[in-house]
Amino acid sequence: MKESHDTENRPPRSIVVIGASHAGVQLADRLRGEGYTGGITLISHESHLPYQRPPLSKAWLKGEASIDSVLLRDPEYFAQHEIEVLSSARVKELVRTAGGVEVRFSRASGREPRRFDRLVLATGARARRLPLGGAEHPDVLVLRDLDHARALAGRLTAGPIAVIGGGFVGLEVAATARTLGAEVTVIVAGERLLARAVGPDTAGTLLAAHRAMATEVVLGAVPTEILHDGAAIRAVRLNDGREIPAATVLVGIGAQPRTELAEQLGLECDGGIVVDERCLASDGWTQAIGDCTTHVSAAGSRYRLESVDNAVEQANTAAAVLLGRPAPARAVPWFWSDQGDQKLQITGLIRDHTSMLVRVDPERPKRRVALYFQGDTLIAAECLNSPADFVALRSALGRGHRLGPELLADTDVPLRKLLAPVPG
Numbered sequence: 001m002k003e004s005h006d007t008e009n010r011p012p013r014s015i016v017v018i019g020a021s022h023a024g025v026q027l028a029d030r031l032r033g034e035g036y037t038g039g040i041t042l043i044s045h046e047s048h049l050p051y052q053r054p055p056l057s058k059a060w061l062k063g064e065a066s067i068d069s070v071l072l073r074d075p076e077y078f079a080q081h082e083i084e085v086l087s088s089a090r091v092k093e094l095v096r097t098a099g100g101v102e103v104r105f106s107r108a109s110g111r112e113p114r115r116f117d118r119l120v121l122a123t124g125a126r127a128r129r130l131p132l133g134g135a136e137h138p139d140v141l142v143l144r145d146l147d148h149a150r151a152l153a154g155r156l157t158a159g160p161i162a163v164i165g166g167g168f169v170g171l172e173v174a175a176t177a178r179t180l181g182a183e184v185t186v187i188v189a190g191e192r193l194l195a196r197a198v199g200p201d202t203a204g205t206l207l208a209a210h211r212a213m214a215t216e217v218v219l220g221a222v223p224t225e226i227l228h229d230g231a232a233i234r235a236v237r238l239n240d241g242r243e244i245p246a247a248t249v250l251v252g253i254g255a256q257p258r259t260e261l262a263e264q265l266g267l268e269c270d271g272g273i274v275v276d277e278r279c280l281a282s283d284g285w286t287q288a289i290g291d292c293t294t295h296v297s298a299a300g301s302r303y304r305l306e307s308v309d310n311a312v313e314q315a316n317t318a319a320a321v322l323l324g325r326p327a328p329a330r331a332v333p334w335f336w337s338d339q340g341d342q343k344l345q346i347t348g349l350i351r352d353h354t355s356m357l358v359r360v361d362p363e364r365p366k367r368r369v370a371l372y373f374q375g376d377t378l379i380a381a382e383c384l385n386s387p388a389d390f391v392a393l394r395s396a397l398g399r400g401h402r403l404g405p406e407l408l409a410d411t412d413v414p415l416r417k418l419l420a421p422v423p424g
Helices: 022-033 075-080 146-153 168-179 200-212 260-264 308-322 387-398
Strands: 014-018 039-043 083-086 090-097 100-107 110-116 118-121 125-127 161-164 184-187 216-218 223-228 233-238 243-245 248-251 255-257 273-275 293-296 334-339 342-348 355-361 364-374 377-384
Touching (some): 014 100, 022 039, 200 364
Parallel strands (some): 039 083, 273 293
Antiparallel strands (some): 100 110, 125 255, 334 342, 355 364
16 A cells, blocks of 8 residues: 555654554553654644543543543643643644655634655544534534534533434434433434444344333434524434424544545545554555544455544554554554443454354343354453453453354353453
8 A cells, every 4th residue: 555655763753643543642651651752733624632532422421521521631731741732723734845844823813834755644533514404503513523522512501413324423422411300312323223334133232221211212214404494403304204302412423534634635534534554545655544544454455443542553553663663563452442431342343254242140130242253263342341251252352362252151250250261
């Protein structure tokens, strides 16, 4: 996938990271931790200092989090580590120069071109919008950043909430809103929740849990229009003619990677900026990390990962490559989602599985583990309300421990015992 030139072995004198969320901050942190003394600049279009996003759909909406508690680093951290953060900056253009890149961006003070030796794109993703009549109403919301969360928090007591989409963000918001007493309806175009993320058993269990919370879940329904009288939303109309009452609509139908700057540079993009195992884009020079990327596996397949774990892993890899060191081995990916009293933890990727097995403890039916196999090898697991099993499974997958379904089918033996490391 690379063009003619590649990275140099000596560290650059200055590095610019466009994007200042988990991936960008982790990269800067790792570079300083590894002894890099050159210039590091993070450019962010947001006005806030870098912050955590997972709490936005849960603790923030409940009023249990503040701007200070969700910051990724204390304000003093960046000055102490000589990391420049340019907030409220909009990058307009990237121009290749001899041995570097010129970043042309605008701030309140005007346009400010700056030159850097190396470029890292950590531009993230934007929430997808619905191309529906009425979707332009100000009470049709998305949740991707802190400003979105603030707007949504102010609407949780305004009346019924319709969540369009059965993905992680929508389900987390639905569960949070229910705990606060809101009337919630989740509208899903497919026949099950989280269709692209989890298997049918886990999806079915979560569906039952949401309905037990008195959340209305409508499957196999496509919204066709958001009805409002100008001042207020009143309903979401479905393709079968039903109207779902709503005062607020949250659209949670996935995210679209921000690839505009990469495309401007002529980099290959395919549902994200295409990167190799060293986080290098198609020019062999620019790096990209986090939610804006598409991975190319050793076998040549392409896939996207949207998670804090992936952001951290890619940032650590990018730091090693920038410092002229070998890229670290990639750990087994993992994800989590808290939906009311349901804690879902996933390790590995289920996309290439050939069979699956569900383990349920009869004495603790809320605890379920779905195991996915490729042939006779365990490749992924979904753990519901089973944190100890998740830890054991993640460790076993990380060791490359071959675990067939016959071994793991015996539910009388605890997983942590079956997965115990074999003495060397």
